[in-house]
Amino acid sequence: MALVLRFVDKDGLIQERFFDMRCVTSTTSLSLKEAVCDILSRHNLDVSNLRGQGYDGASNIRGEWNGLQALFMKDCPYAYYIHCFAHRLQLALVTASREVKPIHKFFEKLTFIVNAVCSSPKRHDESQAAQLKENEYLLEIEEIVPGKGANQIGTVKRATDTRWGSHFSSICSLIRMYEATCFVLKKIAKEATNYSTSGNADSAYNYLKSFDFIFILHLMKEIMGITDVLCQALQLQAQDVVNAMFLVRNTKTLIQQLREDGWDKLLANVRYFCVRHAIEIPDLDDLHSTTRFGRSRLEENQVTIEHYFRVEIFFTTIDKQLQELNSRFSEEAMDLLTLSCALTPKDSYKAFDVDTICTLVDKYYPMDFNDQEKIHLCYQLEQFIVDARKEPCLKNLSTIQELCSCLVATERNKIYFLIDRLLRLIMTLPVSTATTERSFSAMKIIKTRLRNKMGSGFLNDTMTVYIEREISASISSESVIDDFKLVGSRNDLF
Known part of the structure; x- marks a missing residue:
């Protein structure tokens, strides 16, 4: 440790x-x-x-x-x-979603499929050739339009546990290259001399053509698409704490909206994808079975296929995401960081607000300032903001650290000693x-x-x-x- x-x-x-x-x-x-x-x-x-x-x-x-x-x-x-902003939030969210067993199985199969398709230059060339042929067909039926930089040939990306957003990129690339990936897996299953390679490729192909895989593929695309903006913002070296907190709240709101209103849209997208790629769509009103041979669950706990996908996968996966976000970004921490941004000297102290700063001290640092100091702090803040907007050395600052260093360099920390103390508390x-x-x-x-x-x-x-x-x-x-x-x-x- x-x-x-x-x-x-x-x-x-x-x-x-x-x-x-x-x-x-x-x-x-x-x-x-x-x-x-x-x-x-x-x-x-x-x-x-x-x-x-x-x-x-x-x-x-x-x-x-x-x-x-x-x-x-x-x-x-x-x-x-x-929460440590440098910690890979996207990977933590992926880990949280994998607590749902079908999601864990999905990512295992996704890794195997990508590795099989990208295992050699030969497979890579076959994948690109299949994608080129598919693009020509789509252009012929006018489902896609030609243009500069459009319809480029790519490759399926690997999902790694050490890179930001790699899982989201892997899912998007697989959706874009779905037919080409199916073609390569089918060819490996037929032509591979090794029975293990052939069997694994056949198993991956069958799973790739299943409704379960397609449903989870689109579900994870929706969830990770929402969280990707926040994850990318948190990895920036220069942190804008206020906007980061807004992004956290917005992300929680969008995921909650997906839970409440996103089922019908997601199901429609999955059905359209299945029809387009000739994937069998089950009757959602049928009873869900634990095996492909039709053996249903215990008689007293029989559920429909729609209930299984909606409750046990859709709702449960989204709830895991919300639980992880709430755990890492509690309301108390978000409120503390948002209030502390009132001390930011950026844009000529545009965010500087005396009442907000006093609320910050009363609410979060009551033991570091006695009652008399809290009264003096209010007047020090009023004196300071007038001084800061006039003095050139204090005027063009952008971060709290620059402000604290400037107070020390100009020895104003002796005059505004309460402000200096508060700045140091926030900076820790x-x-x-x-x-x-x-x-x-x-x-x-x-x-x-x-x-x-x-x-x-x-x-x-x-x-x-x-x-x-x-x-x-x-x-x-x-x-x-x-x-x-x-x-x-x-x-x-x-």
Whole structure:
């Protein structure tokens, strides 16, 4: 478990520093909390001074009720949890949807189909030739129109677990190249000399031509199309927190609308696709069976095919998406970030609002400002906004960090000390941090198979020197030698 501290230094700059790495034998939330508290206490850091916490996607850490997040909130109610914007949200949403068994099966088959079609240059050429032939036919019947850059020949994209939006791109490419993919799989099933390859290709072809696959294919396209805009926005290096929060709310609203009003449209699109590609459409009023041989479910729990697709797949998958979004972006965190944007100096302090900032302090930082300071803060804000819009050094700023640094540089942090304190509290919120992920990547470089017996203490020290190169570069060899000499002399005294 890697621990990274996010703080504001004396110059008003945000710092993220790798602090420690602990090998935890138990991954329960309580054990993880004890490990973090032990690390902090050894360096005389009080847990009550925490003002923000952020984790990766592990449920035992970020759980709202029983996770590490909740345990720290009990001891320190002002250590607000903010979802790490750098975490791959699209992959987390895919993982959430795969908790529905038919969706998990769909992605497994999707991966196999793409790998089979793109496994060799020969298959790639066959796929493109089939796509070219299909485009010529569609142009002949005037279903598509010619034009510059239109109807280009492409390839089916792989869905990888390390890239943003790759699953969405893979689904869209398969829909676009559906006939070409069917042609290649059918050819592999007939011509493959290996019985395993032939059988797998035949199985994939039959699944590709099933109503189940087509329905989930279009369902995931709709869901991931809605969430893709948010996922792409969150990976930007320069975060616009206000617009990001609007996107989160809009995404939740659109997914909820899809749940309430999207069934008929989705079913119509699936039927049109099935008719176009000669796929058998089942009678939705028939009873759903657990196998293709017609063996129905238990007599008391028989459901129709429409109920199965609508309730057990459509509703359940969308509910998983909403649950994941609500877990990562709680209303409290969204409200906190939205209110904090009132301090943004962009566009000559256009968003700066005294009442909103005072509400932020009253609601989220009541222990960091006493009653008298809250009164003084209101007047400091009024004085500051007049000063900021006149002074050139304060006028052309765009981020909260630039504002905090400017106050320090001009020594106005001594005048507007309450504003400076509030800025530092807001800046500690972990909005977009990837330092922890880089720490784990560094561990793979340092602790290799040849050095797998490296102790935890030595590993942690080595990683600190490797990751925090800026600090280690400022330490001269002579000072290290002098320190070792002092250690020797102290031992002699004892």
